[in-house]
Each structure stands twice: as C-alpha cells, then as structure tokens.
Amino acid sequence: MQDVGKESVVSTPPDIPMVKVWLTAVRPFAYSASVLAVVLGMAIARYCGYPIQWGPFVVTLLGVLCFHTAANLLNDCFDHRRGLDTRDTVTATSGAVVRDWITEAHAFRAATVLLAVGIGCGLFLTWYAGWVVLLLGVLGAIFTAGYTTPRLCFKYVGLGDAAIFFSFGILVIFGAFWVQARQFHWLPVLWSLPPVMLTVGILHANNWRDIESDPSKGCRTVANVLGSRGSEIYYRFLVLGPFVLIAVYLLLDLFPGLGVHTPLTTLAVFLALPLAIKLSGVKRRGTPEQFAVLDGSTAQLHLVFTVLCAAAFFIAPYLPAIP
DSSP, rough: OOOOOOOOOOOOTTTSHHHHHHHHHHHHHGGGGHHHHHHHHHHEEETOOOOOOOOHHHHHHHHHHHHHHHHHHHHHHHHHHHHHOOTTTTTTTEEEEEEEEHHHHHHHHHHHHHHHHHHHHHHHHHHHHHHHHHHHHHHHHHHHHHHSTTTTOOOBBBBBHHHHHHHHHHHHHHHHHHHHHHOHHHHHHHHHHHHHHHHHHHHHHHHHHTTTGGGTTTTTTTHHHHHHHHHHHHHHHHHHHHHHHHHHHHHHHHHHGGOOOOOOGGGGGGEEEEEEHHHHHHHHHHOOHHHHHHHHHHHHHHHHHHHHHHHHHHHHGOOOOOO
C-alpha cells in the first residue's frame, strides 16, 4: 500500500466535474450534524438572554465545518488504506478515494489544510472567548485526527461511538453556547445529549449494517461487541432515548432551584417521535432495503429533531410567559 504522502495516478472519468469529485469526498450531506449543533448552541444562548454575536458565530461555524470535513477526508483516506471501503460498499454520495477520483495523498493534504484553518478559527475564538474554547478545540482536534488515523484509531477499537458523542455533542453545542455567552450554564450541557444520541445512531446504523464485514478488515465497532441483538436494542435506545430525556428536562423545570429552565416550546420536538418509533422497528418489521439505508433515515430524523430543538429555543423568548 502506498504511503499517504505519495502521489498516484487517479482515473477520474472526464465527464465528472471536479466540483462533484470534491463534494463526494467531503460528504456535505452529513454537515447537518455539525451545523445544527452550532445553531442549537447559539439558540440556547439566545434563550438564556444573551444577544447573538454573529461574527463569532460565523467563525465557530467555519471552524466546526473545517474539523468535520477534515474528519470525513481522513476517514476515507485510512478506511481505504485498511481495505474497509470498496467500490461495492460506498454509496452514491461518498467514496471519492475508493473510486480513484482522488488519491489518499489528496485527501490527506486537504484534511491537513482544513485542520489548519479550523485551528486558526479556534485561536481567534480563544482570544475572543477565553481558555475554555482552547480546551474544547484541543479535544476536538484529538478526536478529529484520532478517529481513523493509525496512531489512535478510535473507530477501529470500539471507541468510535464515544468519539462522535463528545465531538458532536458537548464540544460543539456547549462550545457554541460559550462563545456567545462566555458563561457556564447547565442548559447547553443537558441539551447536547438528545441530538448527539441521534448522531451516534447514524454511525451505529452504518456499523450495524456492516457488522459481519468490519471485523475481517481489523475494525471492531460497538456493533461488533454487542452482536446483532444487542445492536438492535442499542439502536432503539439511541433513537428513542432523546425523547425520554426531553420529558425528564421538562419535569426538572418544576424545580426552580435546579436552575434548569426548559421552555415548553420544546414539546414541538415530539413531532419527530413517530419517525423515531418507525425507525426503531426497521430491523424487525421493515424490509432489507430499509435496513440498508437506515443510516440515511436516521440522519433525516436527526435533521428534523435538531431543527425543532433550535426553533423551540429561538421562539420561546418571544412567547408570553405562562403563569
């Protein structure tokens, strides 16, 4: 296998535009997991009474997108190197490396540039909002660089779910809140949990589908550890658990001394519950085709769920208070 730093000849068909090649490489369809996390953090800050700081928000969004894209590119690069990705396993919207549209070296260099831009955004936000941003940024860089790279390989040793949980949960949502408020509050910490459970659900749906093939390529995921039946239970927990958490948060609002004031507008999130219930039974009651695209269907649930969460926090300050 060639070294990452070396070039090889690519066989990009001449009728494929370069824009499509790189859109396939960076996988923008997955950006909702990071973009909506930043938006939710800002929405919670607005609900808590802090004015929106649009400049820092844009820098936060740019930095998070750079880290997310770099992680996607590194994942394609090293999954290809290990033989996890083949032309038979990639979808129509991913796999630029395995299709020989770009080389491992191209993906690695692009990821390095994006990491540099992301670090630059983090340094600016550290100057603006303090050392908390630096701490979160360092952790984010570790999770990004270590998800599939050879030295750490979180994905290959059963720690992929944990890496995604922290990367797309508290690091982004609380970080976006902190940039806006520059104060600690429990609300963004608590509300980082429901949407990131669905983010992990997207990853687990993919790993569950590949439960038989991954171990033969040296990749041990949570799905492999749990087995098929355990993976089914775990998936249900990931897609239904967020709604249980929201119900708990609303009940906590009955105890003002806790300082956790969840707006009633968050009840709108339960509009997504029927979709979650439907997905929770796909393996048992659905078709093989539905199971094959379960990761994409879970991504749609995450999109609806998180948009409703952010909208609920944005709208709440403008509604009359309930006595």
